[in-house]
Amino acid sequence: MWDLSLRGIDAVLVEQRELAYGTTGRCHGLLHSGGRYVVRDGDVARECYQENQILRRVAAGAIEETGGLFVHLKGDDPDYIMRWTDAAKSAGLPFEEIDLREAYRLEPLLSRDARRAFWVPDAAVDPFDLVMMNVQGAVECGAKVLTCTRVEKLLVEGQRVRGAVLKDMESGEVYSINAEVVINAAGPWAGQVAATAGVHLDLAYGKGTLLIFSQRLSNHVLNRLRPPGDGDILVPAKTVSLLGTTDLAVPTPENPEPTGEEVSSLLDLGEELAPGLASRRIVRAFAGVRPLYNPGEEAGRQASRGFAVIDHERLHGISNLYSVVGGKLTTYRLMAEQVVDIVAAKLGVSDQCRTKDVCLPSLTAAPTSSTKGAPICECELLDKNTLLQAAHHLDRFTPGAFLRSTRLAHGPCQGTTCIYRSALFLYQEKLLSYEGCQEFIKGTLSSRWQGIRHVLQGDQARQLELARGIYLQNLQLGDSKNGL
Ligand SMILES: Cc1cc2nc3c(=O)[nH]c(=O)nc-3n(C[C@H](O)[C@H](O)[C@H](O)COP(=O)(O)OP(=O)(O)OC[C@H]3O[C@@H](n4cnc5c(N)ncnc54)[C@H](O)[C@@H]3O)c2cc1C
Structure with a gap:
């Protein structure tokens, strides 16, 4: 193209x-x-x-x-x-x-x-x-x-x-x-x-x-x-x-x-x-x-x-x-x-x-705001501005689109903390609806867990249990349809 x-x-x-x-x-x-x-x-x-x-x-x-x-x-x-x-x-x-x-x-x-x-x-x-x-x-x-x-x-x-x-x-x-x-x-x-x-x-x-x-x-x-x-x-x-x-x-x-x-x-x-x-x-x-x-x-x-x-x-x-x-x-x-x-x-x-x-061209930045420099993900140093900049380039806000255009959920915790934080932020920015926000969390998690389940041992297994506790028990997002 x-x-x-x-x-x-x-x-x-x-x-x-x-x-x-x-x-x-x-x-x-x-x-x-x-x-x-x-x-x-x-x-x-x-x-x-x-x-x-x-x-x-x-x-x-x-x-x-x-x-x-x-x-x-x-x-x-x-x-x-x-x-x-x-x-x-x-x-x-x-x-x-x-x-x-x-x-x-x-x-x-x-x-x-x-x-x-x-x-x-x-x-x-x-x-x-x-x-x-x-x-x-x-x-x-x-x-x-x-x-x-x-x-x-x-x-x-x-x-x-x-x-x-x-x-x-x-x-x-x-x-x-x-x-x-x-x-x-x-x-x-x-x-x-x-x-x-x-x-x-x-x-x-x-x-x-x-x-x-x-x-x-x-x-x-x-x-x-x-x-x-x-x-x-x-x-x-x-x-x-x-x-x-x-x-x-x-x-x-x-x-x-x-x-x-x-x-x-x-x-x-x-x-x-x-x-x-x-x-x-x-x-x-x-x-x-x-x-x-x-x-x-x-x-x-x-x-x-x-x-x-x-x-x-x-x-x-x-x-x-x-x-x-x-x-x-x-x-x-x-x-x-x-x-x-x-x-x-x-x-x-x-x-x-x-x-x-x-x-x-280098990936141009959307206008940034100093209040949005707060971290979404500490593992990969992803902040709110970066997420907004990614959104600026996307025509659809699907989980896959964010996963492929930022380092969201790429680090060792594979989204344990950054997925709900980013969903909340995208909701606050009116980029996702309430239902869209839930779908975003489920879609992002299930794509991450798909890759983790082949290497479930040691620290990564413990990490997954923590994520399951947060998402399936606290947030009650488990659903056999999305594989969570
Ligand atoms: C495991 C692995 C490792 C590799 N490592 C390297 C490497 O290190 N370095 C290297 O140079 N190469 C590497 N390759 C090869 C390289 O990745 C591929 O040759 C290249 O990415 C293929 O690009 P593509 O655009 O032809 O296909 P794709 O990247 O698959 O793009 C085709 C796109 O078409 C879309 N599409 C399909 N059907 C439809 C449809 N009906 N309607 C609309 N869209 C559709 C798909 O969703 C897809 O996004 C690797 C390949 C593999 C499998």
């Missing part, structure tokens, strides 16, 4: 839930340097590195320049080191071997079984901020966003798509919009959207589970220097750390759930990289589904992380419909550039892509 808007093309973004509801909001948040893919897929690695460099410039507000280390541990295949360094050289990826003493100084938790360590330009990216910045930029150029609105079906007339039937997921209203062109960027749901126009898109779904630790455990992104596998990346992200991931073929993109086996296996693997990790406090587990486009192949580590832009007129005889599928968060800008190049040509727009050069 940002790319379309910069070329002066009117655009409407339709999102069935909240912004970043899909895979983007459930990823590891690693801005890849390309190091992970360089041995198996030099093209994907080069794309990642090129985009990594561009995004540091144009999306700096969403990126933390942590750097990354690829670490070879005792027992890992020693031949892989040379394959990796050779491939990185030929792909032009910068890397530098660092002395192990220096590696331990930089990363005190790193396993003493480390044998070699290489620095790479990995970084951490906040997917929520990145999405909000793109949307804000586009909206400032006149684009429109419809959240909580689902594409029920594409409108096809003869052999051409001319719009879509939409459903407002809150009111239930169904209506149509016309469009000269439709870009299907529905991630793992892209096959379902295409199917409504009678088009078959051969997507595979790879579920990945991640664990969030309550602390920042490393300074750099830590990667295992071995063929990509499970549990081999630890990403520091603001106040927390994310360990992942797994890769399991699943039949559908809906409601991916972490399993107990995945959690235990991630912890075992994480222990190898950073001993003691398994005894650290885990605040939640979550899962996302990779949209993998590699016709005829199954999901899994072997499936390509490349992306495809599909002109359905050329492939299926249905005009005005384009799909953009596969890829990585790191390559999202390039994916947009390639699909919009084709769409612009179709619409007779000659403007070139400018997203490489134009910086995304």
Whole structure:
């Protein structure tokens, strides 16, 4: 939408839930340097590195320049080191071997079984901020966003798509919009959207589970220097750390759930990289589904992380419909550039892509008030002003929208105190009704508890009992329908 808007093309973004509801909001948040893919897929690695460099410039507000280390541990295949360094050289990826003493100084938790360590330009990216910045930029150029609105079906007339039937997921209203062109960027749901126009898109779904630790455990992104596998990346992200991931073929993109086996296996693997990790406090587990486009192949580590832009007129005889599928968060800008190049040509727009050069806007603040600096959440230093600023950007005040656009309920207490405080504040500000306030508390809690129940042990179990006491007994909000 940002790319379309910069070329002066009117655009409407339709999102069935909240912004970043899909895979983007459930990823590891690693801005890849390309190091992970360089041995198996030099093209994907080069794309990642090129985009990594561009995004540091144009999306700096969403990126933390942590750097990354690829670490070879005792027992890992020693031949892989040379394959990796050779491939990185030929792909032009910068890397530098660092002395192990220096590696331990930089990363005190790193396993003493480390044998070699290489620095790479990995970084951490906040997917929520990145999405909000793109949307804000586009909206400032006149684009429109419809959240909580689902594409029920594409409108096809003869052999051409001319719009879509939409459903407002809150009111239930169904209506149509016309469009000269439709870009299907529905991630793992892209096959379902295409199917409504009678088009078959051969997507595979790879579920990945991640664990969030309550602390920042490393300074750099830590990667295992071995063929990509499970549990081999630890990403520091603001106040927390994310360990992942797994890769399991699943039949559908809906409601991916972490399993107990995945959690235990991630912890075992994480222990190898950073001993003691398994005894650290885990605040939640979550899962996302990779949209993998590699016709005829199954999901899994072997499936390509490349992306495809599909002109359905050329492939299926249905005009005005384009799909953009596969890829990585790191390559999202390039994916947009390639699909919009084709769409612009179709619409007779000659403007070139400018997203490489134009910086995304930082998330502008709504007018603040000194009386609203009071904290809502001490864990994540979220104050009332920040909540108001988030509300300023949202068209719907759903729990998911606040969870994705602020650090609300992201800390170790997972909302024990900040959820009722924020609900009360939003009510006082007349942003939520009394009933809306109750729904907000229930929705936010049930989404947090969904992630905690996979890691219920130690302090996190005690924390959940405290939250249950407050919400289910004192506030009497328990209700089997919302899973509380
Ligand atoms: C566990 C995991 C970890 C990952 N880690 C990384 C990483 O560290 N770095 C990296 O670069 N990449 C990572 N990836 C890959 C990356 O997250 C994805 O490739 C990318 O986010 C996909 O973005 P997308 O926009 O194509 O899909 P999505 O983010 O899923 O967006 C599609 C959107 O379409 C909406 N939608 C679907 N159907 C409809 C409909 N009918 N009507 C309206 N809206 C609809 C969905 O709600 C969704 O929000 C990871 C993936 C997974 C699963």
